[in-house]
C-alpha cells in the first residue's frame with residue numbers, strides 16, 4: 001500500500017518533470033550586488049532554469065544608450081576581446097559565472113544576465129557592481145584664501161570616491177573651528193567675522209573607509225595693517241658709543257620698514273645701520289644702529305611700517321647717558337679695541353684681576 005502510494009507519487013513527479021521541462025526559461029538566482037576593490041577579482045553568478053536550449057548572455061548595461069549594451073559573453077564563450085573577462089559554466093547547477101580579474105574603476109556598473117527566449121522576448125536580471133575607490137579631493141575645492149580682518153569666507157571641499165567620502169575639517173594643532181570644536185563635518189566651512197587668529201592652516205579630510213583617506217591643507221591668510229610694539233621707548237647711550245633702537249612689527253602682508261629722524265629718512269651710512277628681520281609671514285623685527293653717537297644724534301627717532309592696508313609709526317627717544325650701556329656698546333668689533341681696552345682696564349683696576357688671565361679667557365663683555 002505504502003509502496004503503491006510512493007510509486008504513484010514518484011511517477012507523478014516524473015511526469016511533472018516532463019511538463020516542467022517544457023516550461024519557460026527563468027533566472028532563479030543572480031548575485032545581489034558586489035563591492036570590490038581595484039585590482040581584485042570579481043565573480044557574479046547567474047543561475048538559470050529550463051534554459052538548456054537557449055542562449056544565456058552577459059552584458060554590461062549602458063544607461064546612456066540602452067541600444068548599445070556591451071556584450072560580454074554568450075553561453076560560456078567570451079565575446080569581448082579583453083582577457084580580464086571570462087565566463088564559467090557549471091552545467092550541473094546551471095550557473096553562468098562572470099569573472100572579471102584585475103578590476104578597474106571602469107568595471108563599476110550594472111551587469112545583466114539575459115536569456116533570449118524568442119525573437120523579441122527575453123528574461124533578464126541585473127547585478128550592480130561597485131568598485132571601491134579611495135577618496136580624491138576635487139579640483140573645485142578651496143586651495144588657499146587671502147582675506148582681511150572683519151571679512152567672512154567659506155572654505156569648500158568636495159571629494160570623489162566610492163563609497164562617497166565624508167568630508168570633515170580640522171585645524172592645524174587641533175585649534176578650534178568656528179563651531180567651538182576641533183572637528184566639523186560638511187562640505188563648507190564658514191569663517192565669519194575674521195580676526196588675526198583665524199589665520200593658519202585648515203585641513204579638509206575626505207574619508208570613505210578605503211585607504212587612509214585624502215587630505216588637503218588650506219592656508220588662510222588674514223591681511224591686516226601694521227601694528228608696532230616697542231620694548232624700550234627710551235634708549236640711552238653715552239657719547240661715542242653705539243646704540244640699537246628696536247621695533248617689533250606685526251603686519252600682513254609684510255610691511256616696508258623705514259626709519260626717520262626729524263622727518264628725515266635714514267639710510268645705511270657711516271652713522272646708521274638698518275637691519276630688518278622677517279621672523280615669519282606676519283612678524284618683522286627692525287633695528288636701527290646709531291654708530292659712535294655724536295651729540296646731534298640724540299633725540300627722537302621713528303620707525304614706520306607700511307603695507308597695503310595702512311601704516312603705523314612709533315617713536316623712540318635716544319637719550320645721552322654718562323655710563324656706557326651694554327649691549328651693544330660692549331659687544332664691540334675690532335675697530336673699537338682701544339675703547340674696549342679702556343673699559344676693560346678700568347674694570348680690571350676695580351676688581352684687581354690680572355689682565356693676562358682675563359684676556360686668556362677671551363673675556364670681553366661685561367655683565
Ligand SMILES: *[C@@H]1O[C@H](CO)[C@@H](O)[C@H](O)[C@H]1NC(C)=O
Pocket residue numbers: 138139140141156158159160
Ligand atoms: C565640485 O565638484 C564635485 C564633483 O567633483 C561636485 O559634486 C560638486 O557639486 C562641485 N561643487 C561645486 C561647488 O561646484
Ligand SMILES: *[C@@H]1O[C@H](CO)[C@@H](O)[C@H](O)[C@H]1NC(C)=O
Pocket residue numbers: 150151152192193
Ligand atoms: C559677515 O556675516 C555677518 C553675518 O554672519 C554679517 O553680519 C556681516 O555683515 C558680514 N560681513 C561682511 C564683511 O560681509
Ligand SMILES: *[C@@H]1O[C@H](CO)[C@@H](O)[C@H](O)[C@H]1NC(C)=O
Pocket residue numbers: 193195
Ligand atoms: C566680530 O568680531 C568683533 C571683534 O571680535 C565683535 O566686536 C563683533 O561683534 C563681531 N561681529 C559679529 C557679527 O559676530
